[in-house]
Amino acid sequence: MRPHSARVEVAAVNPRRGGAVLVTVLLACVLVLSAQAPARGGRGTVLQAWFLSLSAPVMRAVGGVSSAVSGRIAATAALFDAREENVRLRRELDARERELFRLRAEALENAEDRRLLGAGSGLPSVVGSVPILLVERRAGAQSVLVGAGSAEGVAPGSPLAVPAGLVGRVVTVGRGVSRAQLLLDASAAAGARIARTGELGVVRGDGHGTLVLNNIATTSTVAKGDLIESAGIDGIYPRGVPIGRVSSVARGSKLFLEIRVTPSADFSRLTDVLLLAPSPAIREGVEAGRSAPR
Amino acid sequence: MRAGRVALLLAAAAVLEFFVGRSPYRRFLPVDWFLLATAVVARSGDFVRAVLAGAAAGTLEDALSMPLIGMNAFAKAILGYGLTLVAVRVVFGGSLAVGLALFVASIANEAIVALLSALLAQSPLVIVTKDALWRAAVTGLAGGALESAWEFPWREWWTRRRLRRLR
Numbered sequence: 523m524r525p526h527s528a529r530v531e532v533a534a535v536n537p538r539r540g541g542a543v544l545v546t547v548l549l550a551c552v553l554v555l556s557a558q559a560p561a562r563g564g565r566g567t568v569l570q571a572w573f574l575s576l577s578a579p580v581m582r583a584v585g586g587v588s589s590a591v592s593g594r595i596a597a598t599a600a601l602f603d604a605r606e607e608n609v610r611l612r613r614e615l616d617a618r619e620r621e622l623f624r625l626r627a628e629a630l631e632n633a634e635d636r637r638l639l640g641a642g643s644g645l646p647s648v649v650g651s652v653p654i655l656l657v658e659r660r661a662g663a664q665s666v667l668v669g670a671g672s673a674e675g676v677a678p679g680s681p682l683a684v685p686a687g688l689v690g691r692v693v694t695v696g697r698g699v700s701r702a703q704l705l706l707d708a709s710a711a712a713g714a715r716i717a718r719t720g721e722l723g724v725v726r727g728d729g730h731g732t733l734v735l736n737n738i739a740t741t742s743t744v745a746k747g748d749l750i751e752s753a754g755i756d757g758i759y760p761r762g763v764p765i766g767r768v769s770s771v772a773r774g775s776k777l778f779l780e781i782r783v784t785p786s787a788d789f790s791r792l793t794d795v796l797l798l799a800p801s802p803a804i805r806e807g808v809e810a811g812r813s814a815p816r
Numbered sequence: 817m818r819a820g821r822v823a824l825l826l827a828a829a830a831v832l833e834f835f836v837g838r839s840p841y842r843r844f845l846p847v848d849w850f851l852l853a854t855a856v857v858a859r860s861g862d863f864v865r866a867v868l869a870g871a872a873a874g875t876l877e878d879a880l881s882m883p884l885i886g887m888n889a890f891a892k893a894i895l896g897y898g899l900t901l902v903a904v905r906v907v908f909g910g911s912l913a914v915g916l917a918l919f920v921a922s923i924a925n926e927a928i929v930a931l932l933s934a935l936l937a938q939s940p941l942v943i944v945t946k947d948a949l950w951r952a953a954v955t956g957l958a959g960g961a962l963e964s965a966w967e968f969p970w971r972e973w974w975t976r977r978r979l980r981r982l983r
Contacts, residue, residue, distance in 0.1 A: 537901065540863020544897045547871045551890035558884045559936035568936060 634794050641685035646760040647799035649675060652682075654792050655699060662708035662729025664789075670797065671696045679758055679804035682795045687764040687786025688712065688752055689795050705765070706731055706789055713756035714765055716742070717749040725750065725765055725783060733766055735781040742779060744771055750783050757803040822857055822869050829853035830876050846951040847958045848922050850877045854892050855918060855959065858899035870896025882929075884937065891928035895921050911967070915960030922952035 556569035566574075635651040652670035670676050672695050682689040682702050690704040703710050708729030715722050716735075721744065723737040738744055748768045754761025766783040774780045799805075829849040836845050850873035857869040874889030882888060899921060926948040934941035 537863045537897075537904075540867055540897060540900065543864045544867045544893055547867055547893040548890060551871070551874075551886040551893065555884055555886040555890070555932065555936050558886070562938070 631794070638685065638794055638796055645683055645685070645763060645796060645798060649680070649797045649799050651794050652676070652797050653794050657792065664704040664707040664710075664727065664729065665693075666690070666702050666704060666792065668692070668700050668702055668795065668797075669698070671698045671700050673697055676700050676797060677800050677804065680800045681759050681763075681798040683763055683798055684787045684792070684795055686788065687766065688759060689787050689789070689792065691758055692797075704789060705733060705785065705787075711756070712759050712765065713753040714750050715753035716744050716768075717751050719743055719748070722753050722755065723781075731789070732769070733783040733785055735768070735783050736778060738779045738781055740773055740777060740779055744768060744779065744781060746771060754801075757801055760798060760801065763798075819865075822865060825853045825856060826850075826869065826873055826876060829873060830880070833877065833880060846947070846954055848877075848925065848951060848955040850874065850888070850892060851895065851918065851922055851925060851955055852959055852962065854896045855899050855921070858896050859903050861900060861904045863897060863900050866896035866900040867893050868896075870894070884933075887929045887932045887936075888925070890932060891925045894928065895925055898924075909967070911960035911964040914963040915956040917956075918959035919952045919956030922955045923948065926952070 553569065556572060557567055559568045560566075561568050561571035631653065638651045639648065650670075652668045652674070654666050655669045656667040658665050658667075668676075668682070676692055676695050678692055678695050680692045682691060688705060690702050690707070690710065692700045692702045694701040704727070705712060705725065706727040706729065708727055710727045712725050713722065714725040714735055716738070719742060721738055721742050723735045725733050725735050728734055733750075735750060746768050750765045750768065752759040752761055752763040752765060764786040766785040768781055769784040770780075770782045772780040772782075829852065832847075832849040836847070854866065854870040854873050858866040860866070870892035871889045874887075874892035875885060877888040877892070878885040899917070902917065923944065926945075927943045930939075930941055930943050933939040
């Protein structure tokens, strides 16, 4: 066996090309065979099994990347949705907080009303409780705005009180609010009575937070600590409502004692007050004013 | 060797395999004619043509006798390369050497096919069988005979014969 021609000699001295062709042919044969031979288990061919085996990691990687990308997209979309939802939830939360605040305020107000009404059951002819909206203290004038008016049945001259004692009276009535003069006002006055001795006098505000009981004769046995209550003789306040207690008694140069009274009601903590029915004299005056020809 | 001659050689091998070879249609003589054709191409020393001729011969053989196409093509492509390597590297001659080489090549062909069958068709791995030995022996004998016929000085023999008749 020898090469026969020069052309063959050239090919024989370089078998690499033949090796490459051999490898190519062998690979083709393997592919053809694997495409025909059944795989183990009888499902598909060996080539399919090889392809699946080789592509499984790639498919897993592609699936992982795909799921990661889709997850990222979903997360981004969810982020936008979450922002909108966050805004919506914030609005709802604000509304709920406002509602809760209002309900709490109403509950507190109702509780305070119940407490006031319960504690003020000893007071005569209580109409209801009204909230204090504004307290005005300037130059001896002490008044408050209350959150009730003619719509709630408030009439001018209606007395205001707390369970501890008398507070003042309504002087101006609007539809929803009213202005009331406190007993501490420098121009306020009420008929008063010393509960222990029964002596009658007039309590006035001094415009600075205390009261002065006038018209008590120097012969009186009034003493420090005596209870002062409304006498019901002024046509405004009902009888028997506590006003305060005597804090000091001094003999002045005149015929009457100088008696200072500490108010029973704590005027620095007024939030709600009890509205009392106006006296019959005031009621008749109001009705007469309404029915008078214009 | 030209491509036309290679094709003619493969066609002749296919015809012989079909009629007097180991094909399932005729079981006359189990000579591996395709291996002989591959060896003839390999003898020319061209690696590429030997590999391609082996692959083509194996494919034809598979088409004629095997359930899976490609096993003999695989084996004969390797044998084409190996026989070409032998042809260009080793200097030997004579019908005995050629017959032995073809015997070994036929055994190698059977071994490669058996290995591929075991791997791909889950058939039992039996490399050397009586049939394989018989086929290898017949193929080696045929190859040796062809080598003897190829190397025989036919012209001189014919001249001597004519001279004998003239005397």
